[in-house]
Amino acid sequence: MPLCSAAHYIVGFVENAKDGTNADGHSVILWNPAIGINDNLTDIIGPLGNSHTNNIYMVDCELLTHGCAIGNTLTLKILNNGDNYISGEKNVSVNGYGYDIVGI
Numbered sequence: 001m002p003l004c005s006a007a008h009y010i011v012g013f014v015e016n017a018k019d020g021t022n023a024d025g026h027s028v029i030l031w032n033p034a035i036g037i038n039d040n041l042t043d044i045i046g047p048l049g050n051s052h053t054n055n056i057y058m059v060d061c062e063l064l065t066h067g068c069a070i071g072n073t074l075t076l077k078i079l080n081n082g083d084n085y086i087s088g089e090k091n092v093s094v095n096g097y098g099y100d101i102v103g104i
Contacts, residue, residue, distance in 0.1 A: 006062055007060045007062055007098070008060065008061050008062050008068055008094060008098055008099065008100075009058050009059065009060055009061075009098070009099040009100075010030055010058075010059045010060075010061050010074065010076065010092060010099070010100050010102060011051070011056065011057065011058045011059075011099055011100070011101055011102075012028075012056070012057055012076070012101055012102040012103050012104055013055055013056055013103050013104075014026075014028070014045050014055050014056070014057060014078065014087075014103070014104045015055070015103075016055070017085055021083065021085050022046075023045045023046065023055050023078075023085070024045055024046025024047065024048070024054055024055060025044065025045065025046060025048060026044070026045050026078050026079070026081060026085055027042050027043065027044055027045070027078070027079045027081065028042065028043050028045055028057045028059070028076055028077070028078055028079070028104065029041070029042050029076065029077060029078075029079055030042070030043075030059045030061060030064075030074055030075070030076045031064070031074065031075055032064060032066065032068065032072055032073070032074050032075075033073065033074075033075050034072070034073070035064075035065075035066050039064055039065045039066055040064070041059050041060070041061070041063055041064060042059075042079070043057045043058060043059045044057075045057045045078075057104075059076075061074060061094065068094050069094065070094055070095065070096050071093065071094060072093070072094045073091050073092070073093050073094075074091065074092050074094060075089050075090070075091050075092075076089070076090050076091075076092070076102060076104060077089045077090065077104070078104060087104045090102050090103075090104055
């Protein structure tokens with residue numbers, strides 16, 4: 001039987017800070033709050049991350065230990081790497097299209 005896999009990407013654009021700090025190189029974290037933040041995925045924003053594109057992140061929520069399903073609410077935020085470039089938390093409801101777009 002051939003190997004079959006699925007992906008459900010959470011993708012988004014992250015604006016640079018108003019003081020000019022570039023979003024690229026910072027990390028975004030994704031988790032399901034119903035499960036807890038210890039089951040999480042991260043991506044580097046920009047060319048060094050999964051998207052290979054400035055100001056974009058891309059996380060496959062199917063890679064969470066408990067996966068993701070249509071209707072799940074997932075939470076994202078930018079991690080503070082010490083330069084205080086941070087964001088508030090953003091929620092996304094997983095849809096049936098195979099991807100969701102969330103700007104941070």
